[in-house]
Amino acid sequence: MTAPRIAPLDPEHLAPKVRELLDALPDTALRTANITTTLARHPELLAASFPLSTMLLYAGTLPDRDRELVILRTAHLAGSAYIHAQHVRIGHLTGLTPAEIARTAAGPGADDWSAHEAALLTAADELHHHACISEATWQRLAQHYGEQQLIEVSVLAGHYRMWAAALNSFGVTPDPAPPTAEREVSDATG
Structure with a gap:
């Protein structure tokens, strides 16, 4: 568009x-x-x-970094340039490196993800493709999360998938990066 x-x-x-x-x-x-x-x-x-x-x-119960991994993977899968651009900025603020942010596009099979991070990305993939987290992925997530966090992973991915569909359909374009965000990204990348 x-x-x-x-x-x-x-x-x-x-x-x-x-x-x-x-x-x-x-x-x-x-x-x-x-x-x-x-x-x-x-x-x-x-x-x-x-x-x-x-x-x-x-105000969610997920650690900020984990939340951003799920959102970035969901944005990539849904082809949402708007959500991706917004959450690249937010991801940097939560401690994700530029390399980690870029690697979310490669998904859970990419090198260097911890088992927990790979499980989060797998959950985002499964929710996107099958509208359900598999039993194996659920059990891996349950090793780190309680009930509220498990609920939140599912709702988070679904929520951002819904917004991706709407924003893509409306043709909403990414916002310009504020000067401080551009400087932070520049500083983080070298």
């Missing part, structure tokens, strides 16, 4: 109800992000989507 099917609203033209929702976001960059300003065209859906998205990203 060369242009969005549904263009983001100019932040200056947001309805007061939408502005109120956005002002409550913990991440100020998200207030003007293309995903947010596109969804602002459907204020009820925008409002309904915030609680789960916010919980998974800011």
